[in-house]
Amino acid sequence: xxxxxxxxxxxxxxxxxxxxxxxxxxxxxxxxxxxxxxxxxxxxxxxxxxxxxxxxxxxxxxxxxxxxxxxxxxxxxxxxxxxxxxxxxxxxxxxxxxxxxxxxxxxxxxxxxxxxxxxxxxxxxxxxxxxxx
Numbered sequence: 001x002x003x004x005x006x007x008x009x010x011x012x013x014x015x016x017x018x019x020x021x022x023x024x025x026x027x028x029x030x031x032x033x034x035x036x037x038x039x040x041x042x043x044x045x046x047x048x049x050x051x052x053x054x055x056x057x058x059x060x061x062x063x064x065x066x067x068x069x070x071x072x073x074x075x076x077x078x079x080x081x082x083x084x085x086x087x088x089x090x091x092x093x094x095x096x097x098x099x100x101x102x103x104x105x106x107x108x109x110x111x112x113x114x115x116x117x118x119x120x121x122x123x124x125x126x127x128x129x130x131x132x133x
Contacts, residue, residue, distance in 0.1 A: 064106055
């Protein structure tokens, strides 16, 4: 049976109240864990995700990610990390906005080593905060 819950506040087990807007606005709207060293079909890249997929491997350390449900605008925030267990590819994820502006539907990211070299990292994790359309 489908239903709807309407509430302005939630109460914690300790009796503290929290506005539901904090839960809605403070939750990731998309996240992904993928293998940046994978080859073949795009489906081989993604290990697990919510509302994101690896749409295109544009080359070494350069990926276009697409939303399943678009964001409300292009001013969302995303952050991530790249690396691998016992790997020299440990580093960060950077935004490719300089090459292709992000949109409410897609954005580009890349992996970079701790030394600053662009790389295909075996583990790339990204989360997105903002409003869904």
